Amino acid sequence: MQPTRTAAAAALLSAVLASPAAAEGLVISNWDGYMPPDLLERFTAETGIAAELAVHATNEEIMGKLVASGGTGFDIVFVSSPFAEALNALGLAAPIDPAKVPNLANLYPEAMELAHDPGNTYSIPYAWGTTGLCYRTDLVETAPTSWMDLLKPAASLEGKVTMLSTDRWLMGAAALALGKSLNDTSAETLEAEGALLIEAKEKLLAYDDTTFYAKLVSGEASLVHAWDGWCNYGIAENPEIAYVIPTEGSDLWVDTMVVMASSENKDAAMAFIDYVLGQETGVWVAENILYKTPNKVAMEALDPGLLEAFPNMAIPPAELIGYEQLRDLGEGQRDFSRKVTEVMAAQ
Amino acid sequence: MLTRGARLAYLAPGLLWLGALLVVPCAILLVNSFFLRGVYGGIDYIWTVENYTRAADWLYLSIFLKSAKIAGLATLFAILIAYPAAWAIAQAPRRRQAALLVLVILPFWSNYLIRTYAWMVLLNREGLINEGLEAVGLIGEPLTLLNTEFAIVLGLVYNYLPFVILTIYAALARLDRSLIEASQDLGAPGWRTFLRVVLPLTLPGVAAGGVFVFVLSIGNFITPDLLGGQKIQMVGNLIYDQFLSARDWPFGAALATVLIMVMMMLLFAQAIAVNRGAGRREAREARP
Amino acid sequence: MIFRWHLRLTYLFLYGPIAVLMVLSFNRSGLPTAWTGFTFDWYAKLTEADALLNAAWNTLIVAAASTLLATIIGTMLAVGAESRRKSSALDALLFAPMIIPDIVLAIGLLSFYTLVQMTLGLHSIVLSHVVFNIAFVCAVVRTRMRQIDPAMLEASRDLGASEFTTFRRVLLPNLAPGVIAGALLSFTLSVDEFIIAYFSSDNTPAATTLPMQIFSMIRFGVTPEINAMATIVMLFSFTLVLIAQRADRKAITG
Numbered sequence: 001m002q003p004t005r006t007a008a009a010a011a012l013l014s015a016v017l018a019s020p021a022a023a024e025g026l027v028i029s030n031w032d033g034y035m036p037p038d039l040l041e042r043f044t045a046e047t048g049i050a051a052e053l054a055v056h057a058t059n060e061e062i063m064g065k066l067v068a069s070g071g072t073g074f075d076i077v078f079v080s081s082p083f084a085e086a087l088n089a090l091g092l093a094a095p096i097d098p099a100k101v102p103n104l105a106n107l108y109p110e111a112m113e114l115a116h117d118p119g120n121t122y123s124i125p126y127a128w129g130t131t132g133l134c135y136r137t138d139l140v141e142t143a144p145t146s147w148m149d150l151l152k153p154a155a156s157l158e159g160k161v162t163m164l165s166t167d168r169w170l171m172g173a174a175a176l177a178l179g180k181s182l183n184d185t186s187a188e189t190l191e192a193e194g195a196l197l198i199e200a201k202e203k204l205l206a207y208d209d210t211t212f213y214a215k216l217v218s219g220e221a222s223l224v225h226a227w228d229g230w231c232n233y234g235i236a237e238n239p240e241i242a243y244v245i246p247t248e249g250s251d252l253w254v255d256t257m258v259v260m261a262s263s264e265n266k267d268a269a270m271a272f273i274d275y276v277l278g279q280e281t282g283v284w285v286a287e288n289i290l291y292k293t294p295n296k297v298a299m300e301a302l303d304p305g306l307l308e309a310f311p312n313m314a315i316p317p318a319e320l321i322g323y324e325q326l327r328d329l330g331e332g333q334r335d336f337s338r339k340v341t342e343v344m345a346a347q
Numbered sequence: 348m349l350t351r352g353a354r355l356a357y358l359a360p361g362l363l364w365l366g367a368l369l370v371v372p373c374a375i376l377l378v379n380s381f382f383l384r385g386v387y388g389g390i391d392y393i394w395t396v397e398n399y400t401r402a403a404d405w406l407y408l409s410i411f412l413k414s415a416k417i418a419g420l421a422t423l424f425a426i427l428i429a430y431p432a433a434w435a436i437a438q439a440p441r442r443r444q445a446a447l448l449v450l451v452i453l454p455f456w457s458n459y460l461i462r463t464y465a466w467m468v469l470l471n472r473e474g475l476i477n478e479g480l481e482a483v484g485l486i487g488e489p490l491t492l493l494n495t496e497f498a499i500v501l502g503l504v505y506n507y508l509p510f511v512i513l514t515i516y517a518a519l520a521r522l523d524r525s526l527i528e529a530s531q532d533l534g535a536p537g538w539r540t541f542l543r544v545v546l547p548l549t550l551p552g553v554a555a556g557g558v559f560v561f562v563l564s565i566g567n568f569i570t571p572d573l574l575g576g577q578k579i580q581m582v583g584n585l586i587y588d589q590f591l592s593a594r595d596w597p598f599g600a601a602l603a604t605v606l607i608m609v610m611m612m613l614l615f616a617q618a619i620a621v622n623r624g625a626g627r628r629e630a631r632e633a634r635p
Numbered sequence: 636m637i638f639r640w641h642l643r644l645t646y647l648f649l650y651g652p653i654a655v656l657m658v659l660s661f662n663r664s665g666l667p668t669a670w671t672g673f674t675f676d677w678y679a680k681l682t683e684a685d686a687l688l689n690a691a692w693n694t695l696i697v698a699a700a701s702t703l704l705a706t707i708i709g710t711m712l713a714v715g716a717e718s719r720r721k722s723s724a725l726d727a728l729l730f731a732p733m734i735i736p737d738i739v740l741a742i743g744l745l746s747f748y749t750l751v752q753m754t755l756g757l758h759s760i761v762l763s764h765v766v767f768n769i770a771f772v773c774a775v776v777r778t779r780m781r782q783i784d785p786a787m788l789e790a791s792r793d794l795g796a797s798e799f800t801t802f803r804r805v806l807l808p809n810l811a812p813g814v815i816a817g818a819l820l821s822f823t824l825s826v827d828e829f830i831i832a833y834f835s836s837d838n839t840p841a842a843t844t845l846p847m848q849i850f851s852m853i854r855f856g857v858t859p860e861i862n863a864m865a866t867i868v869m870l871f872s873f874t875l876v877l878i879a880q881r882a883d884r885k886a887i888t889g
Contacts, residue, residue, distance in 0.1 A: 027839060032686075032851035054838030055851035060591035064738075065834055067388065067594070068745040073755065073837050086594070089387035159491070165577045167592050206494045206576025210853050211467070211668055218669035220471050233856065237664055237671060289855065330386045337593035338406070345410050345580040349718040353798045357715030361708045361769060362728075368766050369732055372743030375750070432645040435638035445815075446880045450646065452819050453872055454653045457865035459827045460849055460857065461659075464667045465652035468659065471668075475655070508649070509823065513816040514775050518782070520812035551778040559771065559820075562733045586736045587830075596742070603739045610734040611727055618726070 025050025026268055029062055030078040034255075035276070036284045043275050049268045059083045066092055066260070075263040076272060081116045081254040082168065084123035085328040093122040094259040100270035103277035110317040111294030114254060115325045123256035124273050127229070127291040128320060130250035130312070131169055134213065134231035138240045139222035147177035147246045150225055151200040158203045160222040162215060165207035167340040168326050169251070170197065173225055176248045182324050185332025190339045198346040207344075216241055227253065228312040232290035235310055243312045252323040254294075286313065292320075380600035388594030398601035407585065407602065411609070414581040417496060418564035421503035425560045426553060428504070429511035436512070437519040448516060451509045463502060463573045470498055470574070494576030502570040507563055511556035518552025519545075547624060554621040558614065565610075582606060653869060660862035667857050677863040684860050689840055690848035691864065693757060697832070697844055698825040701764035706818045708765070709772025713813075714806060716773070717780040732770035740766065741834035748835070755837035760844065763835040764825045771824060772817035779813030 028040075032055040036042075040051045056062040059079050063086070066077065071092040079087070087093045098104055104112075104120065117123045133144045141156060150173065153161050164170055172182045174193035181189075205221050213234035215221040226234075231243040257276065259269040275281075282298020285291055290310055293299060294317070307314040329336050349357070380398050383391040436447045454462070469475050470493040477489040492498055522545065530540040546553075568583035577584075586606065589599030663672035681687070716725055732740070744763050748755060783806070791801040807814070829846035836842040849861055 027837070029838060031854045032848065033855035052839045055843065055848065056838070057833075057847075057850035057853055058591075060594075061830075061833060063388075063594065064591045064742060065745065065838075067596075068742050068834065069749045072749065086387045090385075090389050162576075165572070167588075201578065204576075204578065207578060208576065211464075211573075214666040214669045215471075217664075217666055217671070218471070218473055220473055233666075237666065237669075328387060333388070333593060334384065334595065334598075337589070337595065340592075341410075341580065341585065341588070342406060344577065344584070345406060345413070349715075349798075354715050354719055356798075357711045357718075358725075361712035361715075361773070364708060364765060364769065365728055365732070368744065368747070368762060369735075369740070370728075372747040373731075373735060373739060375746050376739055376743035428645060428648075431638050431641045435642035438638065443880070446876050447642075448816075448819065449872075449876050451649065452823055453869065453876070454649050455823045456826055456868060456872065457653065457656060458846060458849055458861060459829075460846070460853075461656055461667075461861050461865060462652055464857070465655040465659070467668045468655050468670075469652065505648070505652070508645075510820055512645075513819055514778070517775050517779050517813040517816040522782075548782065551781050555774045555778045558733070558774070566734075566736050583736065587738045590738045590742060600739070603736050606736065607731070607734055611730065614730050614734070615723070615726070 025052065026075045026265055026272055027052050027054055027073060028076045028078075028272065029054040029056050029074050031056065034078065034285075034289065036281060036288075039276070039281060043272060047268075047271055047275070049265075049271060051272065063087070071260045071262040074260050075265055075269045077258050077260065078126060078255060079258060080326075081114065081123065081125075081256055082326045082328045084256045084258045085116045087258055088117070088122045089328065092261050094261045094263060094266055094269075095122055096120060096124060096259065096273070097266075097270055100267060101274045101277065103274045106277050106279065106282070106297045107294050108296045108299075108317040110321040113321065116254070116327055117256075123258050124277070125294040126255045126257050126276070127285055127289070127293050128252060128254045129228040129292050130245055130315065130320065130323060131164070131172065131225070131227050131253060132231075132243060132245040132250050132312075133223060134216060134226035134234060134241060134243050135223040136216055136219070136238075136240055137242050139219065143242070144223060144244060145247055147173055147248050149246070150223060151177055151196055153203050153223065157222055159205050160220075161204060161224065162206050162208045162212045162221050163200070163204060163225040164209045164212075164227075166209050167337070169209075169225070169227075170207065170343070171336070171340060172251055172326065173197075174200075176246070176250070179248065182251055183327045183329065183332075185329055185336050187335070190335060194339045194343055197343045201343065201346055213237075213241075228315075229289060229291040232310045232312070236290070245312075245315075250323050252320050252325050254325065376596070377600050377604050379597045380604050382597045384595045384597050388596075390596060398598045399605075401598060402601045402605055410580050410585050411582055411606070413579065414565050414583070417499055417579070417581065418503070418561045420500045421507065421564045422557045422560040424500065424504045425508050425511045426515075426557055429508055429515055429556060430553065433512045433515035433519055436516055437522070444516075444520070448513065451512050455506070455509055459506070459569060460573075462506070463570065466498070466502055466505070466574060467493060470501075493574065494578060496575070496579060498574040499571050499579060499581075502574040503560070503564045503567065506570070507560040510559045510563070511553075514556035514559065515549060515552045518549040522548060550621055550624050554617060558617065562610065656862050657866045657869070660859050660866045662859045662862075665856045665858040667859075677859040680858075681860050681863050681867075684864075686840060686843070686848060687845070687860060687864060690843050690845045691868075693841075693843060694826055694845040697757060697760050697764060698822050700761045701768050701825050702818050702822040704761070705765045705768030705772050705821045706814060709769045709817060709821075710776050710810065710814055712769065712773045713776035713780050713810075714802070717777055718785075729770055729773050732767040733774070737828075737830045741831040744831065745834040755835065756839075756842045757836075759835045760832045760842065763831050764828060767828075767831070768821035768825060771820050772814075775817040775820065776810055776813040779810050783809050 040053055044050055062077055063083050111125050112120055133150055135144055150161055171193050174196045175182050178192055212224040212226060213230050216224055216234045217237045228243055234241040257273055263269050279297045279301060282293040282295030283301055285293045286302055292313055379390055381394055383393050383395055385391045436444055439447055472489040480486045526544050527540060530544045566583040568587045571579055571581045571584055586599055586603050589595050589602060660677055661673050662670055663674045748759055788801060788805060791805045827846060829850055832844050833847050
C-alpha cells in the first residue's frame with residue numbers, strides 16, 4: 001500500500017474511532033416522525049436542557065435493545081403499553097413523579113385509569129386509538145360490520161383482504177371475533193383462534209402492517225385490518241376509504257412514554273414529559289399523524305373540520321376506555337408464540 | 348510452505364477480531380439456550396435442556412425445510428444467471444471489466460427497503476408487469492405474482508445476484524488461457540473444454556457464490572415479509588421473532604444453535620464435494 | 636455473442652426496479668407503492684432532510700471503514716488459511732459470521748459491549764460490520780488463492796524475497812480480482828445492513844445509518860424523499876463510472 005493511501009486510511013479510521021462520547025442531556029428514543037420535528041429544539045430553548053432524538057423502527061427492536069443493555073443509553077422511550085408494562089416488570093422503568101409533571105392535568109380523566117398502569121405510575125400515554133376495518137366503500141358490496149367479514153370474507157373479497165402481521169393484533173382479531181379476551185392464553189382459546197386464522201389465511205392477500213393503506217389506495221386490497229390512525233392516511237388520499245369498528249369491539253392501543261430507571265437525568269426527563277403534555281404537541285400529533293391523543297386540552301382545540309374528515313378522530317375517551325387493552329402475556333407468552341408461528345407457517 | 352511465524356502473522360489480526368467480537372458475544376448469547384425465559388422476557392438462570400426439547404418440533408423443522416427449499420431455488424437460479432454474465436464480463440476488454448463490475452453492484456447501493464418496494468410495484472395485480480402482459484395480449488387475467496413463493500425467490504435472486512457474479516468473476520478473471528487453448532488444440536469441442544477445464548477451475552468460485560446466496564437467503568427476514576406477504580414463514584423470521592416478538596431469548600438461542608449446527612454440516616459437506624469436483628485435493632496432498 | 640446478450644438482459648433485470656424506484660421519486664403522495672401523481676417536491680424537501688443526509692453520510696463512513704478493515708484482515712486470513720493443512724476448526728470460524736443469524740450477532744455484540752462498558756457510536760457499528768465482512772472477503776479471496784500455484788510463491792521466497800515482498804509483488808497482484816470482488820461485496824453488505832447496526836449504535840443522530848433511519852420511518856410512512864436520494868446517488872455514481880471509462884479510454888488511445 002502506498003504511504004498516501006495508508007495516511008488516508010489512518011485518517012479515516014481515526015475519524016471513526018474518535019466518535020464523541022455519550023451525549024450530555026437527554027436521549028429520547030421514538031419512531032421517526034412521531035413528534036414535531038422542532039420539538040427538541042423548542043424544549044431546549046425553553047428549559048435549557050439538551051436533548052437528542054434516537055429512532056427505532058418497532059417496539060420489539062427497542063425492547064430487545066433495552067433488555068440487552070440493561071436500559072443504559074436512553075432516558076425516555078416511546079413504546080406501546082404492553083411493552084411499557086414489561087419494562088416496568090423487568091425493573092427498567094422509573095416511577096413517574098406527578099409533582100414534576102403538572103401538565104398531567106391536561107389528560108382526560110380516562111387516560112389516568114388505563115388498565116396496564118392505573119394512575120400512570122410508570123408510563124404516560126402519548127396517543128391512543130382503536131383497531132378495526134379499513135375499506136374501500138366503492139369496492140365492497142356491503143359495508144363490513146363484523147370481524148367475521150375480515151376472517152371469512154365474501155367471495156368477491158377473496159384475495160383482496162389483508163390482516164395485521166404483528167402477533168398480538170393478528171391473534172386479537174380472532175379473539176374479538178370469537179368473543180374471547182385479548183389476553184386469554186388458555187389452550188382452548190389459542191386453539192380456536194389458530195384454527196380460525198389458518199382458515200382465514202387462504203383467502204388473504206397478505207399479512208401486512210406497513211403498507212396496507214397503500215394497498216387500499218391502489219385498489220390492490222378492498223378491505224384491510226388496520227389501526228385507526230393509519231386508515232386515516234388512506235382516507236387522506238381517497239375519500240372512498242372508510243373506517244369501522246366491528247360490532248364485537250376493538251382493542252384500545254396506547255403508545256406511552258417511559259422514563260428509564262437507569263437515567264441519570266430523571267428530573268430533566270420529567271420536565272420533558274411535562275413539555276410533551278402541553279397543548280401544542282397534542283395538537284400537532286392529531287393534525288399531522290392523524291392519531292387521537294389522550295390530551296384533553298389538545299383534542300378540544302382541534303378544528304372541527306378535521307374530526308369530520310376523519311370520523312374516527314372523534315371517538316370519545318369514554319368509548320375508548322371501554323375496550324380491552326393488550327397486556328403483557330407473562331407465562332402465557334410461550335404458548336401464544338408457538339400458536340402464532342403455527343399460523344404464520346401454515347400453508 | 349510458509350514459516351510458522353509468517354502464517355501466524357497472517358492469521359493473528361483476523362483471529363483476534365473474530366475471537367473478541369464473534370466468539371465471545373455469541374457464546375454469551377448462546378449460553379442462554381440452557382436457561383429459561385423469565386415471566387416478562389428476562390432470563391431465569393435455571394440450568395435446563397428444555398429449550399432443545401421444545402425445538403425438536405415438526406413445526407420448526409417444517410419451517411427449516413421450507414426455507415431451505417426457497418433458499419436452494421434462489422441459489423440455483425442465481426448461479427444459472429450469474430455464470431454466463433460473469434463469463435461475458437471476464438471476456439470483455441480488460442479496461443472495461445472494472446466498469447462492468449461496478450455497474451453490476453451499483454443498484455445495490457440504493458436501499459434494500461425501497462428496492463423491495465419497487466418490486467412490489469412491478470409485481471402486484473395492478474402492477475406494471477401484469478399491465479404489460481395484458482397490453483400485449485399474453486394474458487387475459489392478471490397473474491398473482493406478489494405474495495407468493497415465486498416473489499420471494501425472485502426477490503432473493505435479485506438482491507444476491509451481484510454477489511454471485513462478483514465471486515464467479517473473481518474465479519474466472521485471468522484464468523490461465525493456455526489451459527483452454529491446450530484443450531482446444533487437442534480438438535475438444537467447446538462444451539467439453541468448459542466442462543472438463545473451465546468449470547472445475549472455477550468451481551470453488553461458484554460454490555462460494557452459491558454459499559453466499561444460500562446463507563443470506565435463509566437468514567433474510569425482510570423479503571419474505573414484503574414480497575411474500577408474510578404468508579410464508581422462513582427461518583430468518585422465526586429466529587428474529589423469538590428474540591424480538593416473543594422475547595424468548597433462551598428458546599431463540601436454542602433454535603439458532605441448531606440452525607448453526609445444521610448449516611455448518613451442510614457447508615462442510617459442500618466444501619468436500621467441491622474439493623473433489625475441482626480435483627484439487629489430490630494435487631494438494633501429493634505435493635511435498 | 637450469446638453471452639453478451641445474456642449480460643445485457645442481466646443488466647435489464649438489475650436496473651428494472653431501479654427505474655421504478657426513480658419514477659416513484661416523483662410520486663405526489665407519500666405512499667411507498669401507489670402512484671398518485673407527479674411532483675418535484677421530494678427533491679426540494681431533500682435539501683431540508685438533515686436527518687436523512689446525515690444518515691447517508693454516516694453510512695458511507697461505516698461502509699468505507701469496515702470495508703477497508705475487513706478487506707485487509709480478510710485477505711490476510713485467506714492467505715494464512717490456505718497456506719496450511721486444512722483445519723476444520725478454522726474453516727468453521729471463518730464460515731460462522733455468515734451463518735449466525737443477524738439478530739443473534741446483534742444482541743450478542745450489544746451484550747458484549749455493555750459488559751465491557753464500551754461507549755457506542757459509529758465506531759462500534761464499524762467494529763461489528765467488520766465481523767461479517769471479514770468472512771465474505773476471506774471466502775472470495777480463498778477461492779482465488781486456490782488457483783495460485785504454490786511453486787510461484789516458493790520461487791519468490793527461494794530467491795530471497797522477504798515475506799512482505801512476496802505478498803506485495805507476487806501474491807497480491809494474483810489475488811487482485813478476488814480482493815476487489817471481496818471489497819465490493821463487503822461495501823454493499825455494509826451499506827444495507829440494518830439490525831446489527833441498530834444494536835451496535837447508541838442510536839443518536841451522530842450514529843444513525845441510512846437503513847436505520849429508513850426503517851424507523853416505516854411506521855409513519857417511508858416518503859419518496861428516500862427515492863429521490865437514491866436516484867441522485869445512482870445518477871452520480873453512474874456518471875462517475877462513465878467518466879472513469881472515458882478517461883481510461885483516452886489514456887489508452889491518446
